[in-house]
Amino acid sequence: MQLIKSTAVPLPIENIDTDQIIPARFLKATTREGFGENLFRDWRFDVAGKPKRDFVLNDSTHKGEILVAGRNFGCGSSREHAAWALVDYGFRVVVSSFFADIFKSNALNNYLLPVQITDEELKHLFAILETDPKAEFTVDLSQQILQATTHRLQARFDISPYKKMCLMNGFDDVGYLISKKSMITKYDQSREFDYSNIRK
Amino acid sequence: MKKTLFDKIWDSHVVREEEGFPAILYIDAHFIHEVTSPQAFDGLRKRGIPVARVDRTWATADHNVPTKDQHLPIKELLSRKQVEMLEKNCREFGVELFGLGHPWQGIVHVIGPELGVTKPGMTIVCGDSHTSTHGAFGSIAFGIGTSEVEQVLASQSILQYKPKTMKIEVNGMLKKGVVAKDIILYIISKLSASGGTGYFVEYAGSAIRDLSMEGRMTICNMSIEMGARGGMIAPDEKTYEYMKGRTFMPKGKAWDEAVSYWKTLPSDDDAEYDRVEVFDAADIEPMITYGTNPGMGIKINERLPIHNEKLSESEKKQLKKSLEYMGLEEGQPILGQKVDYVFFGSCTNSRIEDFRLAAQILKGRKKADHIEAILVPGSTQVLEQAKKEGLDTIFADAGFELRGAGCSACLGMNEDKIPPGKYCVSTSNRNFEGRQGPGARTMLVSPLTAAATAITGVVTDPREFL
Numbered sequence: 206m207q208l209i210k211s212t213a214v215p216l217p218i219e220n221i222d223t224d225q226i227i228p229a230r231f232l233k234a235t236t237r238e239g240f241g242e243n244l245f246r247d248w249r250f251d252v253a254g255k256p257k258r259d260f261v262l263n264d265s266t267h268k269g270e271i272l273v274a275g276r277n278f279g280c281g282s283s284r285e286h287a288a289w290a291l292v293d294y295g296f297r298v299v300v301s302s303f304f305a306d307i308f309k310s311n312a313l314n315n316y317l318l319p320v321q322i323t324d325e326e327l328k329h330l331f332a333i334l335e336t337d338p339k340a341e342f343t344v345d346l347s348q349q350i351l352q353a354t355t356h357r358l359q360a361r362f363d364i365s366p367y368k369k370m371c372l373m374n375g376f377d378d379v380g381y382l383i384s385k386k387s388m389i390t391k392y393d394q395s396r397e398f399d400y401s402n403i404r405k
Numbered sequence: 406m407k408k409t410l411f412d413k414i415w416d417s418h419v420v421r422e423e424e425g426f427p428a429i430l431y432i433d434a435h436f437i438h439e440v441t442s443p444q445a446f447d448g449l450r451k452r453g454i455p456v457a458r459v460d461r462t463w464a465t466a467d468h469n470v471p472t473k474d475q476h477l478p479i480k481e482l483l484s485r486k487q488v489e490m491l492e493k494n495c496r497e498f499g500v501e502l503f504g505l506g507h508p509w510q511g512i513v514h515v516i517g518p519e520l521g522v523t524k525p526g527m528t529i530v531c532g533d534s535h536t537s538t539h540g541a542f543g544s545i546a547f548g549i550g551t552s553e554v555e556q557v558l559a560s561q562s563i564l565q566y567k568p569k570t571m572k573i574e575v576n577g578m579l580k581k582g583v584v585a586k587d588i589i590l591y592i593i594s595k596l597s598a599s600g601g602t603g604y605f606v607e608y609a610g611s612a613i614r615d616l617s618m619e620g621r622m623t624i625c626n627m628s629i630e631m632g633a634r635g636g637m638i639a640p641d642e643k644t645y646e647y648m649k650g651r652t653f654m655p656k657g658k659a660w661d662e663a664v665s666y667w668k669t670l671p672s673d674d675d676a677e678y679d680r681v682e683v684f685d686a687a688d689i690e691p692m693i694t695y696g697t698n699p700g701m702g703i704k705i706n707e708r709l710p711i712h713n714e715k716l717s718e719s720e721k722k723q724l725k726k727s728l729e730y731m732g733l734e735e736g737q738p739i740l741g742q743k744v745d746y747v748f749f750g751s752c753t754n755s756r757i758e759d760f761r762l763a764a765q766i767l768k769g770r771k772k773a774d775h776i777e778a779i780l781v782p783g784s785t786q787v788l789e790q791a792k793k794e795g796l797d798t799i800f801a802d803a804g805f806e807l808r809g810a811g812c813s814a815c816l817g818m819n820e821d822k823i824p825p826g827k828y829c830v831s832t833s834n835r836n837f838e839g840r841q842g843p844g845a846r847t848m849l850v851s852p853l854t855a856a857a858t859a860i861t862g863v864v865t866d867p868r869e870f871l
Contacts, residue, residue: 218726219719220598220698224837229818233469233483235443235490247839252825276719277599280632280698281837282816283534284441285550306568306602306634307534307548314552365566366425378552379448382560385421385429389562392420392431400663401433401527403653404460 206316206372209297209344210354212269214261215334221274222281223308227290229282240286241293262294266338271298273330278319279308288315298344300351302327313368314378320344320351322360329358346372407673410639411570411605414545414670418528420562427564433527433544434461435557436513437500439491440468440818441532445555446494456498457561463522464495464502467512468533469818472781472808475505484819498558511784511810514538514752518622519786521651525640525667530557535752535834537628540637541621542644543670545605547635568634569603569679574610577686582868584762585620586754586832586851588612589627590692590702592684598700601633604680607672608638612686618647619758626753627834630699639671691867693739694836694849696727701836703739705854705866711736730838731846732826739848739864744828747778747859748841749805749852751815751833755783757790759832759852764796766856766870767803773862778805779821781813805859817842830858 231243249260256263272291278301279287288311291299299312300320312319322330333340333356341354346369351360364372371377382389408416420429437445442464449456456462469484479485488505495502503509509516514535517523525543530536534548549563556563575588593600606628613624621638628636645664648654655663690704701724703709709728712721712735728735733742749755749763760780772778780800782788788810791797800807814821815833817840823829825844832855836847850858853867860870 219723222698222835222837224816224835224840228839228843229468229816230822232440232818233487235487236447237444247843252843277602277632280598280602281534281629281835283532283548283550285444285532285552288550303599303602305599305632307550307629310553311550314550365427367427367564378556378564379452379559382429382556382562382564383452383454385562386560389420389429389431389560393561398662398666400655400659400666401524402461403521403655403659 206297206318207346209270210341211271212267212339212341213271213273213334214267214269215331216261216272216274217331219275220277220280223279223284223287224281226279226287227284232284232286237289238293240290241295244290244294267334270296271300271342271344272296273300273334276301276303276324278304280305283307285311285315288312288317292317300327300330313372316372318344318346318372320362322351322362326358326360333358407676409570409672409676409678410543410607410637410670411545414526414528415567427566429562430528430565431562432461432530432557434463434517434522434529436517436529436531436536437462437464437554438468438513438533439466439487441551442554443487443490443494444551445558446498448555449498449558452559454559456500456558459499461561462500462558463517464491464500465510465513465516466491466504468812468816470505470811471819472811472813472821475809481820508785511786512752512755512812514626515756515783515787518542519651519784521648521654524648524654524663525644526670530563534629535626537635538622538626538752540625540628540635541618542648543637543640543667545635545637548629568605571601571604571606571633571680571682572678573606573608574681574683575608575612575686576610576683577612579612579686579689582691582853582871583689584851584853585616585623587689587692589624590694590699590849591689593627593631593699594692594702595684596631596682598630598698599632601628601631604633606633606636607678608636613638614641617758618643619756622756623753627699630834640667691851691854693854693864695731695733695739696724697730697836697838699834699836699849701727702849705864706740708736708738709733740866742828742864744830744858744863745775745777746823746827746829747776747855748814748829748831748833749779749855750781750783750813752783753834754832754852755781755787757787760787760791760796762852763856764799766853766860766867767805768799770803770860772804772859776859776862778859779808779814780805781808781821782810784810814841816840817845823847830855830864
């Protein structure tokens, strides 16, 4: 993942929690695939399972691999299924002005890039999408810049150098930790008095 | 240097910390359950590696289990498969499981402290955001995603950036009828559903000290509802008294040694926090939420907010959307609002003290006819204790249904759901849209307020019954 060029889908709602992204009743699968079907389930479909026409994902006006959402995206439960659902649906980037902590880690662990911009930049981005739904954006991970192709919007975003390296090279945390195994074992053995693990 | 409780535990668990990299943090206890572990076990299988420390891994089935007829096979196919997958994974990887039918089964965050797995000074994680509950014992405890569950299974460590620290002090005496749940709902209503993001919270002050261990668990439990990764409270004599003699506690000389270590953990005087918030216990009243995130709470005798110039554009939008979902009007009083369901349970309020609080009001009274009331204990041991104390009879006489242990209607993953459009007064932790079932309308309250409301059938100030 280095450069993503795509149109974007606006969801100008604040505090979108992981229960909205994927409701608990759809967490019964034991694999990572297939959750996209139920992404934003109760906003996307009515009780009978019919698509709600006014919801942005059911409306052909906006399409793309970039989701643009209101402040505090991904709050609530730690379910990684939320990140899996977004990825499975086809999103590769989520833009917001604030992300909940656990969601952010989960997204990064699934090569879904959380792009945090300022409230003003986000407002500007929503305004662009309202007047020009087909506006194209590039997200450049190496430069850490989100840019509109034909509009005046350029926003810098932060990402930890470690996670940037993982995303750009396809590395994962488990592999990294396994490579540090002897260090971890040494730490464990060096603890003088370990009251924390009394197992009968 | 002066250190906080958080710093002391963090520093003693860092395996390696390097500029530009997250710290490798050693994990003392890892709780797993059926919903967020299967994909992590799959990862181990693909890599061909074992669970690094089965002795530090604790498994139970809670999120997806039925609360009725727990001795029978699970009816719902997908739920059954998921629970069976946990059994299979635990067998294959050699992890001990306190599954359905086991006397220690229950919600992860209830059984950890109950069994004495949870102790001060530990690092504790679980693939569940309410892992912060364990912080009540003075441990660093936080929720993680499934990729992180795999990290911990594979290496007994996790990669983490050190969060900022925030001290929240609540000082003074609580008013009559105000309990731990009201304190935390009050704090979240002041700081908002995102106000704690990026922070690890330490709760302090005389009102927190005065709480029982179970009350402290309720407080730490909901830290995530303001976005904080975790919450913690320094251990004290109350903590040691609660822990002593529990199954997985050190005994004899080891206990004495542990206590003297734990006594070194509380934050040093004048230790610095990145942020400090101070509240007065006397300002807190019984609380209730009216909206669709836990920050949307008011005192029970207040009116709902109105759209006025004091609100920002986005607050107005959120308020409108929430009230439409909840079927409530701006500016209306919440007292007297008709309710259909009352749910007692969840890792926030399903321990024995919560049930005693409810019984205090329900004793000799009956629920309103139209109310459906269910009580779901946090663990099988809580259920047994409730029976021993005769609470089951009080609940049955009041028209309540006492179920088997599990997460139940807190997240509506099993068949315990609130129907669309119905109002549920709930002792749980989240009032998100559809949380308790599609279209369900949740109002979060304390066990006292839930009991009072069950009797009258409308939102009721519990002080009327005290």
